[in-house]
Amino acid sequence: MTIDLGLKDKVAIVTGAGGGIGRAIAVEMARAGAKIVINDIGVSLGGEGGSASPAEETRAMIEAAGGEAAINTDSVADWDSAQKIVQCAMDSFGRLDAVVNNAGILRDAIFHKMDPADWKSVIDVHLNGSFYVSRAAAPLFREQHGGAFVHMTSTSGLIGNVGQANYSAAKLGIAALSKSIALDMKRYNVRSNCIAPFAWSRMTSSIPANTPEEKARVEKLQRMTPETNAPLAVFLASEAAREVTGQIFAARLNELFLFNQPRPVRSAHADGGWTPEMIAERALPAFRAGFQPVDVSGDVFAWDPM
Incomplete structure (x- = not known):
């Protein structure tokens, strides 16, 4: 049975589409029949510089395959610029x-050495950028x-990672933003979902590879190309996913995952309320078995992708 994705002649904005996962999604979306607004400011991994060349390369790939695309080089991290990104779709x-909110930068540092400017830059692009562009389209x-x-x-946000307090906070915030959009806009038939992608790209090239364990992890990641994430993004943007909203997925090579979301796992009750001493004596032992380990993403996804 062939499922019609319903994307022919639809229009999609893909931010950060000048390379990596964003480019793969834009190309796959165009292949499914959509017209694409390629948003990319062509900066370095840390957010410096700027060039239209990466976006132009993506457009050339789409047009070579018979698709249509327009280029926008406005920043997602600015409210007024986000309006221009959406207007580009309407004008074009x-x-x-x-x-598809994909644009991002990295400014990794151990928390106690993280510069406030690096915190703000990452939050502005990832979390504020996702809000600004989504709000402009709403x-x-x-x-x-x-x-x-x-x-x-x-x-990194859903589970955790070392040296990425800014990135992790932004990415977990995006999951909450997506859920809020799903709740607030359900009455308008608007859907909102998240993907936690696994891919070797500029965004993962800074992962340490000093110890044998770290090197082994990087070798696994290098097998996961940006293209392996594109089908899930295209599906979630399509009519085939019309009943899917408020969910968090992941794509890892040939694997797909559906994530759970925080819910109470244990409870304790005390008539008359709690004192700190009572919590230590009664609640802590009851809760301890339900504590989550302080692990990182690599600990949870410890098996080789197939």
């Missing part, structure tokens, strides 16, 4: 049906009573 194609989606948001979260 006259409509907007999906937004009135259109509300008016047409339909639309899809696909946001990039990360296991």
